[in-house]
Amino acid sequence: MTKEITYLEAIREALQEEMRRDPKVFVLGEDVGPYGGAFGVTQGFVEEFGERRCLDTPISESAIIGISVGASLRGYRPVAEMQFGDFISCAFDQIVNQAATLRYRYGGRASVPIVVRAPCGGRVSGGLYHSQNTEAWFIHRPGLKVVAPSTPYDAKGLLKAAIRDDNPVIYMEHKYLYRRARGPVPQDDEEIVEIGVAATRREGDDITLLTYAAMVQPALEAADELAKEGVEVDVIDLRSLLPFDKAAIFRSVEKTGRVLIAHEDVKTLGIGAELSAVIVEERFDWLDAPVVRLTYPDTHCPFAPALENFNLPDAGKIAAALRRLAAY
Amino acid sequence: MPSIKRTKFRLTNDQLLEILYWLKLIRAFDERLSVLVRQGKVRSGVYTGLGQEAIVVGTCYGLRREDYICPLHRDLGTFLMKGVEPGVMMAQMFAKATGLSKGRDSALHSGVPELGIFGNTSMLGSNLPVAAGIGLTFRMEQVDHVVIAYFGEGASNTGDFHEALNFAGVQRLPIVFICENNLYAYSVPFEKSMAIEDVAVRAQSYGFDGVAINGNDVLAVYQATQGAIRRARTGEGPTLLECKTYRWHGHSEHDKAFYRTDEELAMWRSRDPIPTFTTYLQHMNVLEPARLEEIDARINTTIDEAVTFAENSPEPEPTDAITDLYA
Numbered sequence: 001m002t003k004e005i006t007y008l009e010a011i012r013e014a015l016q017e018e019m020r021r022d023p024k025v026f027v028l029g030e031d032v033g034p035y036g037g038a039f040g041v042t043q044g045f046v047e048e049f050g051e052r053r054c055l056d057t058p059i060s061e062s063a064i065i066g067i068s069v070g071a072s073l074r075g076y077r078p079v080a081e082m083q084f085g086d087f088i089s090c091a092f093d094q095i096v097n098q099a100a101t102l103r104y105r106y107g108g109r110a111s112v113p114i115v116v117r118a119p120c121g122g123r124v125s126g127g128l129y130h131s132q133n134t135e136a137w138f139i140h141r142p143g144l145k146v147v148a149p150s151t152p153y154d155a156k157g158l159l160k161a162a163i164r165d166d167n168p169v170i171y172m173e174h175k176y177l178y179r180r181a182r183g184p185v186p187q188d189d190e191e192i193v194e195i196g197v198a199a200t201r202r203e204g205d206d207i208t209l210l211t212y213a214a215m216v217q218p219a220l221e222a223a224d225e226l227a228k229e230g231v232e233v234d235v236i237d238l239r240s241l242l243p244f245d246k247a248a249i250f251r252s253v254e255k256t257g258r259v260l261i262a263h264e265d266v267k268t269l270g271i272g273a274e275l276s277a278v279i280v281e282e283r284f285d286w287l288d289a290p291v292v293r294l295t296y297p298d299t300h301c302p303f304a305p306a307l308e309n310f311n312l313p314d315a316g317k318i319a320a321a322l323r324r325l326a327a328y
Numbered sequence: 329m330p331s332i333k334r335t336k337f338r339l340t341n342d343q344l345l346e347i348l349y350w351l352k353l354i355r356a357f358d359e360r361l362s363v364l365v366r367q368g369k370v371r372s373g374v375y376t377g378l379g380q381e382a383i384v385v386g387t388c389y390g391l392r393r394e395d396y397i398c399p400l401h402r403d404l405g406t407f408l409m410k411g412v413e414p415g416v417m418m419a420q421m422f423a424k425a426t427g428l429s430k431g432r433d434s435a436l437h438s439g440v441p442e443l444g445i446f447g448n449t450s451m452l453g454s455n456l457p458v459a460a461g462i463g464l465t466f467r468m469e470q471v472d473h474v475v476i477a478y479f480g481e482g483a484s485n486t487g488d489f490h491e492a493l494n495f496a497g498v499q500r501l502p503i504v505f506i507c508e509n510n511l512y513a514y515s516v517p518f519e520k521s522m523a524i525e526d527v528a529v530r531a532q533s534y535g536f537d538g539v540a541i542n543g544n545d546v547l548a549v550y551q552a553t554q555g556a557i558r559r560a561r562t563g564e565g566p567t568l569l570e571c572k573t574y575r576w577h578g579h580s581e582h583d584k585a586f587y588r589t590d591e592e593l594a595m596w597r598s599r600d601p602i603p604t605f606t607t608y609l610q611h612m613n614v615l616e617p618a619r620l621e622e623i624d625a626r627i628n629t630t631i632d633e634a635v636t637f638a639e640n641s642p643e644p645e646p647t648d649a650i651t652d653l654y655a
Contacts, residue, residue, distance in 0.1 A: 026468075052468055057495065058491070058494055058495060058498065060457075060491035060494065060495060062454075062457060062487060062488050062491055063457040063460060063488065063491035063492055063494075063495050064457075065457070066454065066456070066457020066458045066460065066461060066488065066491075066492065067457055067458070067460050067461035067464060067495065068461060069457075069458050069461060070446070070457070070458040070459060070460060070461020070462040070463075070464070070465070071461040071462070071464060071465050072461075073439075073441055073446065073458070073461075073462065074441075074462060074465040075465075076465055078461075093451050093454055093488075094454060094457065094488075097449045097450075097451055097454070098449055098451075098454055098458065101437075101449065102439075103652055103653065103654070103655060104429075104432055104652050104653055105429045105432055105433050105437045105438050105447070105449075106428070106429065106438050106439055106440075106447075106652075107427075107428055107429050107430040107432070107438060107652065108430075108651070108652035109428075109439075109440065109441065110439065110441050111655035113655075142653050143653050143654070145654075166654075166655035167654050167655050
């Protein structure tokens, strides 16, 4: 029987396997050392790899990324942990100006193979600074790649791909999924999930539903509801946000003519805006209805469950949006 | 503040003349750039280090190829001393295809990994965490290479400065932090941006020595750097050297620098590191007049050839605006 593990364990396995495979891979961040990370991802790493390859840093997010860039210039493949994805703002300059531009300004003579792990997302009563989804900040920056897995399989396969990638990759890992998502993972060392390739989670001919990360599960539940009503939804898990899989999206749009985009990030200039624009620009003639977005409202991430639930898209809200779109 | 740890060094006459050559070459390069800006041949991004050459030469002289430098925006001379051809640097300033960044940026925002050169962004001080990362790999590999990381006194007020020096102190990284204190952060004078006399004291907060030295005395800079490098190579960790100096031109070539007095500039020009060192060499009978002419002629030829190379170099391919984004 195939082994099933959690999303968090899948991240840990990917790190361990890559660190065993390649001595140039090391992890650094706040509390990643003997403590094993705020969420326990690096538990046991100091025992296996030593403190030099599992390096506790001061609370210095900008330096964590700068150090990673410096090490990458000498052939290392650092995996930097932002304890919470929200804290990535403290490292913003090192990511967008230092890491993202380096290859370009070096005339192609160098690359920056770093991974920035960013535990993100809500439904965990994390409040304003432990719940954010910051992917759109980085999708807007050429030179970076951004991935956001929804399953243990992708969590492991995408992290391995990110570590082996020669470019800076922002790896958005969703905290809600850490211990709730469980499933099989790649077993073969060479089994990775290619960056830039979406996965169709459910096939349908009536509506295309584009989503990712913690929105995939509620999207599938909503699609099941709609199936009972005779509407078949094509659920596409983007997995990679920069680059995103245009070909897979267009194949689905050409089939359905109706598109719902669901994401946990806020609406204005979230990735949904870009997806919608690309679809309208390049597949307008296939559309039978306006492209619709269901997102977090343009607000902050509140602490009280009543407030947070009001903001978060869920299966019920997605189903309602699908019904409206089907009836258009 | 700790006193300067005296480090014995011996330089042969040829080495002393080589130091003079570098001082004068870097001066001539910047002076030519200044002219080229006025002629409209170099459009922007020129931040000369005129007056600060002793810091570049005193810190770079004698570095190994494997040692890494992380210069600031005025340190074009460090690129030359670390092995980039003058023509390539000139082409970089001309934004030509043969420049380090293929015309994408004219300033010192490029680098050459195989020569141990990291070129920073315009975000001053953001090179220092990168320097820490490079130093960390030297320590991981247990090799005795060093990193020379440069910043202005202005950049010592950034978060990256403090994050990097703190980390370097904790990890005892082999880094020599060189502060080029030229008294002005663009237009803002030193006393308006910090409430201390010397940037060097900041090192104490991070558990290593910081000393202030005369940044216009190339041998003083060389001596202090050699001491710091020796400590770094033997595992004794980082050192901060604050080199007191002055920039003769404005922040960039477009800055008329009205914020300072003629008297102040004249006083600092009288401390020009090059005549001081030249006189010293003459006094020590190291430099004969014929030798000085020979050095000057060699420099003129080098700069002329660099300009010719840059002028004759092709413009970048327009489509290179969108290449080299990803490996």
